[in-house]
Amino acid sequence: MAQDDTQTPLVTQTNGEELNSIKPSNFMVYLTTFVAVCGSFAFGSCAGYSSPTQSSIMQDLNMSLAEYSLFGSILTFGAMIGAITSGPIADYVGRKGALRISSVFCSFGWLAIFFAKGLVVLDLGRLATGYGMGVFSYVVPVFIAEIAPKNLRGMLTAANQLMICAAVSLSFVIGTMLPWRILALIGMVPCIVLVIGMFFIPESPRWLAKTGNQKEFRVALRTLRGNNADISEEADEIQDCIETLEKLPKTKLFDLFQRRYSRSVIIGVGLMVCQQFGGINGICFYTSSIFESAGFPADVGTIIYALVQIVVTTLNALFLDKAGRKPLLLVSGTGLVLGCLITALSFYLKTYEYGLSVVPALAVTGILVYIVSFSAGMGAIPWVIMSEVFPINIKGAAGSLATLVNWFGAWAVSFTFNFLLSWSSYGTFIIYATINMGAIVFVMKMVPETKGRTLEQIQASING
Numbered sequence: 001m002a003q004d005d006t007q008t009p010l011v012t013q014t015n016g017e018e019l020n021s022i023k024p025s026n027f028m029v030y031l032t033t034f035v036a037v038c039g040s041f042a043f044g045s046c047a048g049y050s051s052p053t054q055s056s057i058m059q060d061l062n063m064s065l066a067e068y069s070l071f072g073s074i075l076t077f078g079a080m081i082g083a084i085t086s087g088p089i090a091d092y093v094g095r096k097g098a099l100r101i102s103s104v105f106c107s108f109g110w111l112a113i114f115f116a117k118g119l120v121v122l123d124l125g126r127l128a129t130g131y132g133m134g135v136f137s138y139v140v141p142v143f144i145a146e147i148a149p150k151n152l153r154g155m156l157t158a159a160n161q162l163m164i165c166a167a168v169s170l171s172f173v174i175g176t177m178l179p180w181r182i183l184a185l186i187g188m189v190p191c192i193v194l195v196i197g198m199f200f201i202p203e204s205p206r207w208l209a210k211t212g213n214q215k216e217f218r219v220a221l222r223t224l225r226g227n228n229a230d231i232s233e234e235a236d237e238i239q240d241c242i243e244t245l246e247k248l249p250k251t252k253l254f255d256l257f258q259r260r261y262s263r264s265v266i267i268g269v270g271l272m273v274c275q276q277f278g279g280i281n282g283i284c285f286y287t288s289s290i291f292e293s294a295g296f297p298a299d300v301g302t303i304i305y306a307l308v309q310i311v312v313t314t315l316n317a318l319f320l321d322k323a324g325r326k327p328l329l330l331v332s333g334t335g336l337v338l339g340c341l342i343t344a345l346s347f348y349l350k351t352y353e354y355g356l357s358v359v360p361a362l363a364v365t366g367i368l369v370y371i372v373s374f375s376a377g378m379g380a381i382p383w384v385i386m387s388e389v390f391p392i393n394i395k396g397a398a399g400s401l402a403t404l405v406n407w408f409g410a411w412a413v414s415f416t417f418n419f420l421l422s423w424s425s426y427g428t429f430i431i432y433a434t435i436n437m438g439a440i441v442f443v444m445k446m447v448p449e450t451k452g453r454t455l456e457q458i459q460a461s462i463n464g
Contacts, residue, residue, distance in 0.1 A: 025226030028201070029148055032224065033156045035197030036143050037163040039099055039136040041190040042106050044167025046075065046129040052175025053183060057122075060180070067119055074123055075130035076411040082134020083403035087396030089135065094211075095143040095204045098135055103191040106132035110191075113184040129187070137383075138403040142395065145387035146204040147224055150454050154320035154384055161380035162313045169306040205235075206455070209242045210392050234454070241456040242392065256398050264389040264462045267446055268402040271382035274439035276409025278336055279432035280374055282417030283367065290367060293347075293425065296360040304364075305371055312375035324451040325385055326443060328377040333440040335373025340433035342366030347425035366429075378439070382406075388450045391459045 050072040058068050082102070090098040105128050112125030141160050148156045167190075175183050202220035209217040221231050221238075256265050283290065291301035320328065343366030350359045390398040420428040450458045 025229070026149070026152065028224050028226070029152065029156070031197075032147050032201040033144050033159060035194060035201050036099065036140050037159050038190040038194035038197065039102060039140045040160045040163035041167045042103070042187070042194070043133050043136045043140075044164040045171055045187040045190065046106065046109075046133050047164070048168035048171030049129075049175070049183065049187065050075070050126075052172055053180040056180050061116070061119065061122065063119065071119075071123055071126055073411075073415075074126050075133065076407060076414070078127040078130020078132075079134035079137070079407045080404060080411070082131040082136075083138060083407050084134075084400055086135040086138035086403060087398070087400030090139050090142065090399075091207075091396035094207050095139055095146065096198050096201075098139045099143070100195060100198060102132040102135035102139065103195050104132075105129070105135070107188050107191045110184045110187045114181050125184075132191075134403065134407060137406070138399050141383040141387040142399060143204055145384070145455065146206045147202070149225070150452055151321060153388070154325065154451060155317050157384040157387055158313075158317035158320050158380040160383060161375075162310070162317050165309050165313050165375070165379075169310055172306060206238055206242075206392055209238050210246075237454060237456050241459070246393070256394060256401065260463055261391070261394055261398070263446075264391070264394075264459065265398055265401070267389050267448075267462070268386040268398060269405050270442055270446060271385055272402050272406040273409060274333075274436075274442055275378050275382045276406055276413055278374075278378065278436045278439060279340065279370075279413060279417075279429075280379075281410045281414040282420075282428075282432075283370060287367065290343075290363065293350075293363075293421075295350075296364050301364060301367070305367065308368055309371050309375050312372050313379060316376050316380055320381070320384070321451060324449050325381050326447055326449045329381050329443045329447065330377075330440060332373050332377025332379075332381075333436055333443060335369055335376065336378060336436040337433050337440070339366050339368075339370030339373055340429045340436060342369060344426040344429035344433065347429065351426060385447065385450060388455055388458050389448075389462055391463060 054068060054072075057063065057071070058065075063071070082105075086098065089101060093101070109125040109128030109130075109132065112121050112128065116122035116125060141157050144157045144160065145153055171183070174186070178186070202223045203216070205217050205221040205224065208220055217238075218231070218235060221235055222229070225231050225234070287301065287305050291297065316328065342362055346359050346362035346366060349355050349362070386399065386402050417428070420431070448458070448462060453461075
């Protein structure tokens, strides 16, 4: 039996029908993805922590609103630092090493929050969890994209966004039932699962090939594809791409703007701009106040919002490899424009006191159309495409840049949202509608369809 197994690849290379009859096993791909998205769940737990715990933390530690606002917002600054360092760390110690480091930072942060008796330790803990978030936001989708076969890559990478949404929603729910210190301990659970899971899954084959570990590269690829799969074609394609890229000089940050890389950088960074500056974090962070302003019960609206987000993000992950990235982005962008315009109309009617009876219904409809549309494409797909379009020799620097732009956009939108609302509630959503219209044009002109192609094929077509 052992001799037959070792000879199988040699036979299948010469017989196309036998090659097609051997289907690779995806068990290890699914297991590796599950372990990786524990990082996504840890990300969502960090993001969702501050909302349900605000009143209890302020009361227990005698904090002012300004002090709590600092505690909440410092998460984003930690994430920006994590974004800057995530690419170099993942390139130096590997994707698994970066995930371990991120888990350690998050766990340290949660412990600091749990034991905090004053503001300094509390804020340091929040900063540490933010740093872990920043690293997770880059490494998880990149790791999944590098280990997944091309027919499953979209669905598995989109699971990143699904787990973030699920963790945020779960934090909202259980955060109202448990003490804030206990909720901090619960935040450590996905980090612990991830660290333990790292012992049972392989490293990214593409990273191993890039670092010259040829034996480990083939072992990892065979582990992921199954013992009976013929990995020769995929291994050769990866190796050829790596060898071509290795002939190029070492890439620094400013080298990303060279002509050979410009299109992939524009696509990856541009999609992050489209995702964040279309208003998602302002609307997400202030959903309750938007519903209240429109006269709709905030608690009911928030629950509906969370449930709809999880359901649609799940459907997006299931159909991403069938429908394709670009069509879903265009449908998503169109829905975002429509949702913003409906919400703008509701606030316009309220401002000028026309048809006040329909204002709450319009506001809820607009917000739900917006979140359904965001979850259907613009939420997950920019991360999927970012993980696909960067060649491995620039993936660290380019991925760090794209992730930093994403987190800066998250901070800028959430910081300016209330100021814009006080200036003009309906004008705010008209601005977001205009930005989302620009996103549609960007997707049509710049973003390629990557469905059903290997990473090497995608990068060769973009960067020549």
